[in-house]
Amino acid sequence: MKKKKLLIYPILIISLLLVPVLLSAQDIILPAPVKSGGKPLMDALNERQSLREYTSDNLSLQQLSNLLWAGWGINRLADMKRTAPSARNLQEIDVYVALKSGLYLYDAQAGKLKQINNRDIRKLTGTQDFVGDAPVNLVYVADMIKRDKKEGDEISDNDLLMSYANSGFISQNIYLYCASEGLGSVVRGLVPRDQLAPEMGLRSNQVIILAQTVGVPVK
Ligand SMILES: Cc1cc2nc3c(=O)[nH]c(=O)nc-3n(C[C@H](O)[C@H](O)[C@H](O)COP(=O)(O)O)c2cc1C
Structure with missing residues (x-):
């Protein structure tokens, strides 16, 4: 009996120590994206523009889900293909999402934001004043492992060229969703x-390509 009690205490202490670790991994489950509606394409194109003044208002989870689906969601499940093209369909761009509550990785298949850390690194995603206060900053990261680049391997201009192009398509989708x-x-x-x-805890074969701020515009 005494032995059993002695064993319970360390287990209890270890469990209590683990609680904050387990709680810190707070993934965000996104609602299913709404894949219809919005403004007609020509209207959205007509209204697309770059904005640099945002309120501190958050996007709703539904808006966040729709935004990410528009940018880089899966629109042909059978082929696991996406709303934006990618050279050789390598799909090497990962979309990281910097929010006040932490840094997340968009998992389009699972429909969730996987928490990478719980720090507010929005300000660090840019050098301009508005960046730190806007509710959402996306960071486009090319995972060169999909181009068979191991850690320490040289990354060629050609690899980067494709990743810049691929990120551009995602970015334009995001712009159009925002306009809509x-x-x-x-x-x-x-x-x-x-x-x-x-x-962001990136490996040497993960390359930051571009970032994109999203928020509610100041009227
Ligand atoms: C590849 C690329 C990089 C850009 N980098 C920045 C940037 O770092 N900061 C910024 O405020 N705008 C940036 N912009 C936005 C441009 O300044 C903007 O698109 C341009 O002024 C035209 O304005 P419009 O987007 O409203 O048509 C960038 C645009 C592109 C395509």
Whole structure:
């Protein structure tokens, strides 16, 4: 009996220590994206623009889900193909989502944001003032493992060229969703990549391509 009690205490202590660790991994389950409606394409094109003044209002979870689906969601489940094209269908771009509550990775198949950390790194995704206050900053990261680049391998200009092009399509989808939804957005090449990559916990074969801010525009 005494032995059993002695065993229970360390188990209890270890479990209590693990609670914050388990709780910190707070993935966000996204509602299913609404794949119909919105403004007619020509209206959305007519209203697409870059905006750099945002309120601190958050997007709803439904807006976030729709935004990410429009940008890089799966629109042909049978083939696992997406709303944006990618060279050789490598789909090497990962969309990271920096929110006040932390950094997340968009998992289009599972329909969730997988939490990477619980730190607010929005400000670090850019060098411009509005970046840190806008509710959503997307970071487009090319996972060069999909191009058979191992850690430490050299990444060629050609690899980067394709990833820049692939990110451009995602970015334009995001712009068009924002125009349709009355949200504001700006794609950004001004990203402090050397500082941001370690904050995001990226491997050397993951390359930050572009970032994109999304938020509610100041009227
Ligand atoms: C590849 C790329 C990088 C850009 N980088 C930035 C940036 O770092 N910061 C910024 O405020 N705007 C950036 N922009 C937005 C452009 O400044 C903007 O598209 C341009 O002024 C035209 O305005 P419009 O998007 O409203 O048509 C970038 C656009 C592209 C396509």
